[in-house]
Amino acid sequence: MELKALDNDILRYLARHRLKLNGKALSEPIPALTELSDELGLSIGKLREQLEVARALGLVDVKPRTGIRHAPYDFLPAVRLSLLYALAIDPCAFDQFSQLRTHVEFGFWHEAVALLQPEDHEALQALMKAAWAKLEGTPTQIPHAEHRQLHLMIFGRLNNPFVHGILEAYWEAYEAVELNRFADYAYLTAVWRYHQAMVDAICAGDADAGHRALVEHTHLLQSREGSARKSKSLYRPRDAVPGRAGADLSKETT
Amino acid sequence: MELKALDNDILRYLARHRLKLNGKALSEPIPALTELSDELGLSIGKLREQLEVARALGLVDVKPRTGIRHAPYDFLPAVRLSLLYALAIDPCAFDQFSQLRTHVEFGFWHEAVALLQPEDHEALQALMKAAWAKLEGTPTQIPHAEHRQLHLMIFGRLNNPFVHGILEAYWEAYEAVELNRFADYAYLTAVWRYHQAMVDAICAGDADAGHRALVEHTHLLQSREGSARKSKSLYRPRDAVPGRAGADLSKETT
DNA sequence: ACCGCCTATTCATCCGATAAATCGAAGGAT
DNA sequence: ATCCTTCGATTTATCGGATGAATAGGCGGT
Numbered sequence: 001m002e003l004k005a006l007d008n009d010i011l012r013y014l015a016r017h018r019l020k021l022n023g024k025a026l027s028e029p030i031p032a033l034t035e036l037s038d039e040l041g042l043s044i045g046k047l048r049e050q051l052e053v054a055r056a057l058g059l060v061d062v063k064p065r066t067g068i069r070h071a072p073y074d075f076l077p078a079v080r081l082s083l084l085y086a087l088a089i090d091p092c093a094f095d096q097f098s099q100l101r102t103h104v105e106f107g108f109w110h111e112a113v114a115l116l117q118p119e120d121h122e123a124l125q126a127l128m129k130a131a132w133a134k135l136e137g138t139p140t141q142i143p144h145a146e147h148r149q150l151h152l153m154i155f156g157r158l159n160n161p162f163v164h165g166i167l168e169a170y171w172e173a174y175e176a177v178e179l180n181r182f183a184d185y186a187y188l189t190a191v192w193r194y195h196q197a198m199v200d201a202i203c204a205g206d207a208d209a210g211h212r213a214l215v216e217h218t219h220l221l222q223s224r225e226g227s228a229r230k231s232k233s234l235y236r237p238r239d240a241v242p243g244r245a246g247a248d249l250s251k252e253t254t
Numbered sequence: 255m256e257l258k259a260l261d262n263d264i265l266r267y268l269a270r271h272r273l274k275l276n277g278k279a280l281s282e283p284i285p286a287l288t289e290l291s292d293e294l295g296l297s298i299g300k301l302r303e304q305l306e307v308a309r310a311l312g313l314v315d316v317k318p319r320t321g322i323r324h325a326p327y328d329f330l331p332a333v334r335l336s337l338l339y340a341l342a343i344d345p346c347a348f349d350q351f352s353q354l355r356t357h358v359e360f361g362f363w364h365e366a367v368a369l370l371q372p373e374d375h376e377a378l379q380a381l382m383k384a385a386w387a388k389l390e391g392t393p394t395q396i397p398h399a400e401h402r403q404l405h406l407m408i409f410g411r412l413n414n415p416f417v418h419g420i421l422e423a424y425w426e427a428y429e430a431v432e433l434n435r436f437a438d439y440a441y442l443t444a445v446w447r448y449h450q451a452m453v454d455a456i457c458a459g460d461a462d463a464g465h466r467a468l469v470e471h472t473h474l475l476q477s478r479e480g481s482a483r484k485s486k487s488l489y490r491p492r493d494a495v496p497g498r499a500g501a502d503l504s505k506e507t508t
Numbered sequence: 509a510c511c512g513c514c515t516a517t518t519c520a521t522c523c524g525a526t527a528a529a530t531c532g533a534a535g536g537a538t
Numbered sequence: 539a540t541c542c543t544t545c546g547a548t549t550t551a552t553c554g555g556a557t558g559a560a561t562a563g564g565c566g567g568t
Contacts, residue, residue: 015339042521045302045523048303049303064528066531161340162337165336302519317519319562322519512566520559
């Protein structure tokens with residue numbers, strides 16, 4: 001797979017450089033900006049513009065003196081950037097992304113649960129315990145971190161960066177929305193009873209029962225979301241009813 | 255929703271500016287770079303670095319004389335950038351993204367099909383006709399564009415930018431992979447018989463039958479993919495078996 | 509009314525200078 | 539010998555300015 005579709009020289013260079021490393025020694029140094037400037041025939045300024053994209057996508061770490069280093073690949077930064085912007089300009093976006101998250105979790109459920117190890121089961125139960133402790137402590141705390149961690153852990157063994165990125169981005173957005181919202185005790189305990197059922201089913205090896213609990217749990221969550229669901233999305237599809245095939249981008253300007 | 259999580263001044267500014275437009279007049283001019291430089295207290299150079307990120311994410315169009323203009327929101331550029339990089343450095347990434355696509359299509363199927371209008375049904379059948387014409391013409395042509403368009407059209411009415419971005423990105427990657435691959439006539443006609451069954455079921459109002467055809471079609475596709483499925487993913491999950499909740503990013507350096 | 513030229517505005521690109529950060533070595537204290 | 543501090547060199551961070559390139563819109567000619 002080649003990056004010919006990219007208009008960013010640094011990204012192409014980074015990919016080639018990383019390929020040559022062949023998985024080993026990810027921390028191998030990348031030439032300094034001045035050197036890259038010569039090698040790629042670009043000015044420092046232009047180089048830094050493109051490097052900023054790579055940095056924003058989380059593909060490299062760049063620090064003074066240390067220089068530019070490859071970072072472990074992660075889909076999250078790209079999703080986070082675009083999603084945060086969407087949330088800022090369109091109140092409808094959270095629900096749309098939430099639906100995506102739902103279908104991703106539903107779809108990958110059985111495969112993910114099947115991959116879980118005994119130590120994961122223990123870790124899940126430990127998380128539940130921590131969550132109940134927060135819920136029933138005085139004062140009552142909302143176990144946001146545990147909620148997020150529970151979902152992420154279940155799908156962690158998939159080792160799928162795209163799934164991971166979408167789920168992480170969702171929970172970031174979810175916490176940003178939910179943290180400002182009143183949550184009554186009845187609602188919270190209902191949510192966590194579903195979680196408990198989910199985890200118990202997983203540990204008992206009954207993935208189907210776990211899936212049903214996940215569905216119920218999701219419905220409960222969504223009944224509290226959707227504050228802006230009636231508002232119309234600002235998003236316009238590129239080719240909802242196209243005549244031809246070659247979908248052309250960036251046309252309408254509203 | 256606020257963009258406080260972002261380290262990019264331009265993105266925050268753009269979101270605020272666009273919000274003030276309130277949906278109307280997306281083509282309202284954005285101040286020139288020199289002006290933004292004063293307003294945000296940043297140098298032109300630094301500004302351009304950040305602006306390049308916004309441009310790469312497809313959030314703005316920037317041209318000489320015209321200046322910077324808001325673009326219709328699109329999730330695709332972000333996914334495309336990160337996905338292309340992943341594909342370049344990890345042969346396993348295509349399969350992982352392909353699985354995501356599969357579950358997204360399966361998950362949204364019923365809702366998407368229910369939204370389709372009579373004119374969409376006609377457009378789908380027209381696409382099928384065009385595809386068969388290519389398949390049975392002399393010389394035989396592979397209806398790549400129709401394949402992509404068919405899938406996109408079915409989910410187009412969802413009006414969900416995230417679904418749209420993922421599907422578009424998938425088909426871009428798929429064509430890049432598949433176009434270089436030998437495809438025999440028997441395989442192609444099998445694929446398109448499933449498509450025909452899918453479209454016929456949609457037009458007949460039988461979403462379940464359409465879903466079954468989609469599943470079969472996907473299995474057939476996947477039996478041809480997965481050239482690199484046995485290779486191990488370079489991706490390392492951040493917290494597959496974490497002890498604590500606060501998932502910390504960017505740690506291991508392999 | 510139409511067409512082509514001109515100009516002002518804006519981005520595009522590059523250069524050079526200075527500040528800030530930090531890794532590693534050298535040197536001193538215990 | 540070990541640890542800590544200091545210092546210097548390297549690299550990124552940020553800025554301002556100069557010049558080039560592109561083009562939208564105005565101007566004038568037909």
